Amino acid sequence: MRKGLRGRTDSPVNQKHCSLQRLYARHGGRGKFDNRLWHAPFKNHTVIVKLRMCLTEDVPDRMKTTRQKIKQLARNRSIFCFIVWGLACLVALRLASAQNSISPVQLVRAAVAHEVTAASDPSQKHIFRSRKQTPQGSQTRLYVETRDAMAGMTIAYNDKPLTPEQLRGEENRLHNLAVNPEQLKHKHSQEQENADRTLRIVKALPDAFLYEYDAEQEGTAQMGKPGDRLERLKFRPNPAYRPPTRVEEVLTGMRGIVLIDPSTQRIARIDGTLFKEVSFGWGILGHLDKGGHFLVEQCDVGEGTWEISRMELSFTGRVLLFKPISIKSEEVLSDFRRVPADTTFAKGVEMLKEEEAKLSQTNAAIVSSGNSNRSH
Secondary structure (H helix, E strand, O other), X not given: OOOOOOOOOOOHHHHHXXXXXXXXXXXXXXXXXXXXXXXXXXXXXXXXXXXXXXXXXXXXXXXXXXXXXXXHHHHHHHHHHHHHHHHHXXXXXXXXXXXXXOOHHHHHHHHHHHHHHHHOOOOOOEEXXXXXXXXXXXXXXXXEEOOOOEEEXXXXXXXEEOOHHHHHHHHHHHHHHHHOHHHHHHHHHHHHHHHHHHHHHHXXXXXXXXXXXXXXXXXXXXXXXXXXXXXXXXXXXXXXXXXXXXXXXXXXXXXXXXXXXXXXXXXXXXXXXXXXXXEEOOOOOEEEOOOOEEEEEEEEEEOOEEEEEEEEEXXXXXXXXXXEEEEEEEEEXXXXXXXXXXXXXXXXXXXXXXXXXXXXXXXXXXXXXXXXXXXX
């Protein structure tokens, strides 16, 4: 009888079986089969083939699983690298921004300088509309800036157009101003005094307050410029500030926020509240009570020109120490259009009449259309 294959390591068959055994052991399947299978004598290759199939049938599945795990690890590593890269970029941008940014008071000072320059530019003149709401009702007016003075015409009370008699009264008032140089000069002088007092308040902003960055905000059509980034700053009184006149004294009791467009260096909004009683001197002596509030917004009206678009005032106090005052109003200004810088007051009055006529026709057409729709 021929001796079996057990113990013959030099046999090609046995060497093949040992190779299969090592292969299968590497894939964790060594213990799945009876150890006797490895030492059984084979008379032909049929058993070898079956054993090979048995030992290797789950190898592809295990290799597939391994490849999937490797791919998943690669994906996870890619995601991790992307996150790290993103964080690094964010930190770099923050550092660059911090290095290139200016201090809050420097930003305010630059914005104030631009406001002063714009206020003294005689070429920026507009015709626009105003709607002012008070506890007594609303008033809608048309204004046009001229080289002589501001011309204004009331066109509605409580959103109702003026009667023919009221409109004639407005036209007569404007006509008298246009033909009376002394009255027109007096009107211009009053407007200039108000503008100078306002400008003194604006000029005092960098020194009167302490500022700190608060947040960022996006501009709108009514505040700043749509889509532009606005820097929001908190402000509080500067204890070292000494008001040069009674005009600036109101600032010593105020705190709030200011929004500035850093790209144009213009003030988009200033919102202040009185946290204590303060004195004032706007041509008269008096004081304002704690809790008073004001808000002013500006916007880009085209061609790089900014104009006031909204004002809110809410103050109580006393004038000359005994006469009580109460101011509460909200005014929205809109529909700004450029007019020639050399527009005279008389020409401005004609512009107001033409604009009022256009608005009357538009309103009449809207009313007629509404009545027609209701009849159907």
